[in-house]
Amino acid sequence: MAEAAHTIHVDIVSAEGQIFSGEAKMVFAPASQGDVGIAPRHAPLLTLLKAGEVRVQTPDGQEQVFFVGGGALEVQPTKVTVLADTALRAKDIDEAAALAAKQRAEEALKDASGHITQAQALAELARAAAQLKVLERLRKIRS
Numbered sequence: 639m640a641e642a643a644h645t646i647h648v649d650i651v652s653a654e655g656q657i658f659s660g661e662a663k664m665v666f667a668p669a670s671q672g673d674v675g676i677a678p679r680h681a682p683l684l685t686l687l688k689a690g691e692v693r694v695q696t697p698d699g700q701e702q703v704f705f706v707g708g709g710a711l712e713v714q715p716t717k718v719t720v721l722a723d724t725a726l727r728a729k730d731i732d733e734a735a736a737l738a739a740k741q742r743a744e745e746a747l748k749d750a751s752g753h754i755t756q757a758q759a760l761a762e763l764a765r766a767a768a769q770l771k772v773l774e775r776l777r778k779i780r781s
Contacts, residue, residue, distance in 0.1 A: 645697055646678040647717045650704055652725040657704060664695040665718050667711050668768075676713050683713040689768035691775065692720055702727070705772045707765050724765075740766035 645661040665676040668690030674683075692704045707724035743763035 644678060646676065646680070648694055648720070649718070650692060650694075650706075650720040650722065650725055652706075652709070652722040654724075657722075657725045657727065658694065658702065660694075661697055662694045662718070663697055666691075666693040667720065668692070668706070669711060674711070676718055679715045680713050680718075682715070683711070685711050687711050687720070687722065689765045691768070691772045692725075703729075703772060703775070705769050707768075740770065 645663060646665065648658060648660060648662045648665055649656065650658040663678070667674055667676070668688050670686040670688050673690075674685070676683075687706055687709045689707050690705075692706055694702045694704070696702065704720075705724075705726055706720060706722040709720065709722035709725075712719045712721070739762055743759045743766060746759035746762075
């Protein structure tokens with residue numbers, strides 16, 4: 639039971655299902671007002687998430703990285719729940735698809751008469767850019 643005081647339970651879920659469930663020493667997430675770090679016994683918190691990476695530092699010293707497309711974050715002293723619009727493990731990001739989505743969004747922003755609104759194009763561009771940033775960071779970690 640002493641180990642439980644040094645960890646916090648983390649659940650990362652999206653509409654597709656549960657992506658991660660386990661213990662962590664620390665969790666980092668892209669809150670709408672800036673990145674947050676969550677340690678065990680953190681004060682309760684409820685905030686929106688923007689597109690970006692969620693990093694989970696496990697008790698064995700490993701770090702798992704996930705991409706979230708936005709959503710909500712709930713923190714309790716012994717539990718963190720990430721309810722993501724979309725979520726996937728960083729290693730599962732399709733770089734070609736992210737680059738194509740970024741290009742489509744940039745073209746939609748240039749074409750004012752398109753079928754997509756500027757807000758939708760900006761949101762798609764932000765998601766694609768966040769995915770590419772997560773991939774770039776993952777490459778640096780592996781190097």
